[in-house]
Amino acid sequence: MRAIGANPWIWSSPVSDAALAVIVPRLAAWGFDAVELPVEQVGDWDPARTSDLLAAHGIIAAGVCAVTPPGRDLVCTDAATVASTQAYLRACVDAAAAVGASCVGGPVYAAVGRTWRMTPAERRACYADFRSGVAPVADYAGERGVSIGVEALNRYETSVVNTMEQTVELLEGLPSNVGIMLDTYHMNIEEKDPYAAVAVAGPHIKHVQVSGTDRGAPGSDHLDWPRLLAELSRTGYAGALCIESFTAENETIAAAASIWRPLAPSQDQLALDGLAFLRGLLAGL
Incomplete structure (x- = not known):
């Protein structure tokens, strides 16, 4: 059956060695198969130590999440910012390779919250910037057996790519x-x-x-989840489904993700409800 994972952001930010030492054993005890690992700052968690921790509890690393606060940009910016962002993404690739994750994913094109209007010509130039900036990182990742997953965000968080159609256009010509x-x-x-x-x-x-449409547990919302997962199965994607939500206890991440109210009776309940719903749904497909 398809692996189900969770993001430690449900409980903690930043995700550190100390946080993972608590969260990973709990995920395993609850029946999760996988975890995705955010890298807010390089060095927040040690890849070798994390690899050992995951192996000890039978949990796989489904992916590494790249995080793009202000100043991490590959598009419409200066050469020094592009170079520092490329260095950060290479470090994410190294972490992914060390823990056995096949993908580094996130809004790797621009900082979350950075929005601006673009004419069609400006958008084409922006997309060309991205292809140029990400290409050496893609080569570096490919040499290590790692993919880059570009995440489209909603209109309030980016103006670069919001839809799958735009994202496919962004990827044209890339490896x-x-x-x-x-x-x-x-x-x-x-x-x-x-x-x-x-x-x-x-x-x-x-x-x-x-996640649910309110960032809560999948299944507690209006999405037609059986239809969505059936469509996903038809694509041939066989990887994990990872529940992503956020703790409201960290002011920075709560503000960035607009978490203004509790999304479940507890963060544990959010994860457990999502796991139970996805397990039941996948069993019936």
């Missing part, structure tokens, strides 16, 4: 190890038909994040 990290939360906001959008993304999908 095959650069693809899409699908996020159901953003798709619910931006796609006229999220189920058709899965098919558009299909050949390019490298990793999948799932």
Whole structure:
């Protein structure tokens, strides 16, 4: 059966060695198969130590999440910012390779919250910037057996790519190890038909994040989850489904993700409800 994972951001930010030492054993005890590992700052968690921790508890690393605060940009910026962002992404690739994760995913094109209007010509230039900036990182990742998953965000968080159609356009001409990290939360906001959008993304999908339409547990919302997962299965994607939500206890991440109210009775309950729902749904497919 398809692996189900969780992101430690449900409970903690930043994700550190100390946080993982608590969270990973709990995920294993609850029946999760996988974890995705955010890298807010290089060195927040040690890849070798994390690899040993995951192995000890029978948990796989489904992916490494690249995080793009202000100053991490590959598009419409200066050469020094591009170079520092490339260095950060290479470090994410190294971490992924060390823990056995096949994908580094995230909004790797620009900082979250950076939005600006673009004419069609300016958008073409922006996309060309991205291809130029990500190409050496893609080569570096390919040499290490790692893919780059580009995540489309909603309109309030970026103006670069909001839909699967835009993301496919962004990827034109890039090597095959650069693809899409699908996020159901953003798709619910931006796609006229999220189920058709899965098919558009299909050949390019490298990793999948799932959450309810309010960032809560999958299944406690209005998405037609059986239809969505059936469409996903038709694409041939066989990787993990990772529940992504956020703790409201960290002011910075709560503000960045607009978590203004509790999304479940507890963060544990959010994860457990999502796991139970996805397990039951996958068993019936």
